[in-house]
Amino acid sequence: MADVKKIATRESYGNALVELGEKNKDVVVLDADLAAATKTGVFKKAFPDRHIDCGIAESNMVGIAAGLATCGKIPFVSSFAMFAAGRAFEQVRNSVGYPHLNVKIGATHAGISVGEDGASHQCNEDLALMRTIPGMVVMCPADDIEAKACVMAAAEHDGPVYMRFGRAACPVINDNPDYKFEIGKGTVVREGSDLTIVATGICVSAALEAAEMLEKDGVSAEVINICTIKPLDEELILASAKKTGKVVTAEEHSVIGGLGSAVCDTLSANYPVPVKKIGMQDMFGESGSAAALIEKYQLDGKGIYAQVKEFLA
Numbered sequence: 001m002a003d004v005k006k007i008a009t010r011e012s013y014g015n016a017l018v019e020l021g022e023k024n025k026d027v028v029v030l031d032a033d034l035a036a037a038t039k040t041g042v043f044k045k046a047f048p049d050r051h052i053d054c055g056i057a058e059s060n061m062v063g064i065a066a067g068l069a070t071c072g073k074i075p076f077v078s079s080f081a082m083f084a085a086g087r088a089f090e091q092v093r094n095s096v097g098y099p100h101l102n103v104k105i106g107a108t109h110a111g112i113s114v115g116e117d118g119a120s121h122q123c124n125e126d127l128a129l130m131r132t133i134p135g136m137v138v139m140c141p142a143d144d145i146e147a148k149a150c151v152m153a154a155a156e157h158d159g160p161v162y163m164r165f166g167r168a169a170c171p172v173i174n175d176n177p178d179y180k181f182e183i184g185k186g187t188v189v190r191e192g193s194d195l196t197i198v199a200t201g202i203c204v205s206a207a208l209e210a211a212e213m214l215e216k217d218g219v220s221a222e223v224i225n226i227c228t229i230k231p232l233d234e235e236l237i238l239a240s241a242k243k244t245g246k247v248v249t250a251e252e253h254s255v256i257g258g259l260g261s262a263v264c265d266t267l268s269a270n271y272p273v274p275v276k277k278i279g280m281q282d283m284f285g286e287s288g289s290a291a292a293l294i295e296k297y298q299l300d301g302k303g304i305y306a307q308v309k310e311f312l313a
Contacts, residue, residue: 006169010108012147013165014039017076017106019148020155021047026072027155030065032058032079038108040078058083062091062103069101074155077103081110081164085126096160097133104154105130105162110140111252112280112297113168113202115290122285128257130162131230137183138230140164140251140259142204145174146227149181157183164201166252168290171205173225186233188240192222195308196240196247200226200259202299203250203278209301210308219312229259234266241273248276248311250304252294255279276311278304 021027021043030052035041044051054061058079065075077084084107085092096103112122130138137157141147147165154161173189189204190211199207204225211221222240226233241247247267249260260277267273280297294300298307 004171006171007144008167008169009141009144009147009165010037010039010167012141012144013106013108013151013163014042016148016151017043018046020151021050024074024155026074027076028052028068028073029076029078030054030061032056032061032083034079037080038078038106040106058088059091062088063095065103066091066095066099066101069103075103076106078106078108080121081107081123081126082121085129085162086123089129093133097136100135100159102158103160105160106151106165107162108165109167110164111166111201112285112293113166113252113290115167115293116287118287119284124252124254124280124285125257126162126164127229127251127253127259128261131257131262133160135159136230137161137228139183139228140201141227142201142225143170143172143174145172145179146181150227153181153183166202168202170202173205173208181227184228184231184233186224186226186228186236188222188236189225190221190223192220192244194220194244194246195312196222196224196244197250197304197308198224198226198237198247198259198263199250200229201252203252203304206299206301206304207250210304213301213305214308217309221308226259229262232262232266234270237263237266238271241267241271246274246312248278248308250278250299252299253279255281276307278307
């Protein structure tokens, strides 16, 4: 996939905000002194009067966004996932989730692909934290096209939304004319009959690579792209599990509380099948290049392939 177009979803986030700002004057963007990194700087350049730099005060930023939402604005809160979901969790829960306010959270630099910033900045717990907040929609787009689509859908949705974006460039995989995004709906990006791989974020393209390798071994893997982790497309996952009888989940996140846990909740309650959860195995990350870390923790195509082979054996 070396010749495939690659774009970081944080870039997509910034570009989508500008497009959204042109359509809707009620859209306001807040950032915590990270506009260059989160890419909200492009919105600031286009609409300086609708961009608020709150400084290194993420919890206060969420409170300001909550206030703006009560006045009819559509605030997009932006920071690194570690700060948006971690440091400001109490404010997200109590000031946004509890009153069910129309605040959108754009969390960038999630997962171990943050790279050299190390474990303190590599948030592998954000999806789990946000899933626990009642009424919170949780999304993790796989590429540029899906990232832009989820921002647009978030603006249309009435209620709190958490969106997870990455630092590193990732392959564009949804560039087909039939692609349509809808909150709560997943997509089958590869048909298969022997095994289901349910993936999210950067692991979707890796799962497709793994499926190609498995095909050479005579294993037909169905790959499902799940952007909306909450609400989950239970119907699609159950249908695929009934067809293949085995499920693997893949995510750049802890295997505790994220996509794997959501899928297991659905399967255990409705159609129990063997499941292998691929992700960060109850551990912190470490400093290193994004590519080296993804390979070490077996979240690339080769790593997912190896773990699937072990699971099937």
